[in-house]
Amino acid sequence: MYIPIILGTAREGRESEKVARFMLAKAAEFGLESEIIDVRDYRLLATDDTKTSEAAKRLMGVVLRADGIVIVSPEYNHGYPGELKMMLDMLYEEYFGKPVGICGVSSGVFGGARMIEHLVATCARFHMLPTGEVLYFPRVQDLFDENGAVKKEAYHRRAKKFFAVLAEYAEALQSGRDAQS
Ligand SMILES: Cc1cc2nc3c(=O)[nH]c(=O)nc-3n(C[C@H](O)[C@H](O)[C@H](O)COP(=O)(O)O)c2cc1C
Numbered sequence: 001m002y003i004p005i006i007l008g009t010a011r012e013g014r015e016s017e018k019v020a021r022f023m024l025a026k027a028a029e030f031g032l033e034s035e036i037i038d039v040r041d042y043r044l045l046a047t048d049d050t051k052t053s054e055a056a057k058r059l060m061g062v063v064l065r066a067d068g069i070v071i072v073s074p075e076y077n078h079g080y081p082g083e084l085k086m087m088l089d090m091l092y093e094e095y096f097g098k099p100v101g102i103c104g105v106s107s108g109v110f111g112g113a114r115m116i117e118h119l120v121a122t123c124a125r126f127h128m129l130p131t132g133e134v135l136y137f138p139r140v141q142d143l144f145d146e147n148g149a150v151k152k153e154a155y156h157r158r159a160k161k162f163f164a165v166l167a168e169y170a171e172a173l174q175s176g177r178d179a180q181s
Pocket residue numbers: 009011013014015016017074075076077078079105106107108109110111112140141
């Protein structure tokens with residue numbers, strides 16, 4: 001099962017990258033094929049919905065192959081980063097029936113909870129299916145040691161549950177995606 005992880009901020013010094021790397025390791029432990037899809041590699045100067053662009057073609061290859069998608073995103077002013085929206089907007093019907101697991105990241109105490117509300121609505125518009133198994137990474141600046149290891153044990157258990165639910169959705173939705181393609 002292929003479940004790529006979209007890293008949704010291009011910000012220099014982004015803490016969210018640590019979360020994406022942690023989730024990548026957990027996906028491998030769970031037996032999933034995965035990789036980080038970095039929004040930095042899909043940066044646009046303006047919204048570009050021509051599917052002929054080189055970036056859109058690359059993203060299309062990833063999304064069409066995906067059985068599900070993880071999005072790791074920080075909360076910026078209660079929303080998700082603009083570059084993530086521009087990247088997602090490159091495609092539309094390719095997202096149909098893909099389950100999506102969201103990881104919210106923040107330096108404050110809410111772990112991106114307000115951002116996630118917006119992202120869920122956007123995913124629903126794309127006919128993706130956000131699972132209810134959201135992961136919150138509040139106070140992210142204190143959560144990882146210098147080697148990138150998570151300091152709180154509970155995240156290992158939470159990540160396992162997160163991928164278990166996402167994989168169940170992916171399996172359950174397979175026939176719908178097959179019928180669409
Ligand atoms: C433009 C901007 C807006 C932000 N707005 C919020 C916010 O609304 N709520 C919040 O908890 N943190 C906010 N933060 C702080 C981020 O949570 C913090 O940078 C955290 O490390 C996650 O983002 P990062 O991956 O860019 O590091 C904001 C940061 C930036 C750069």
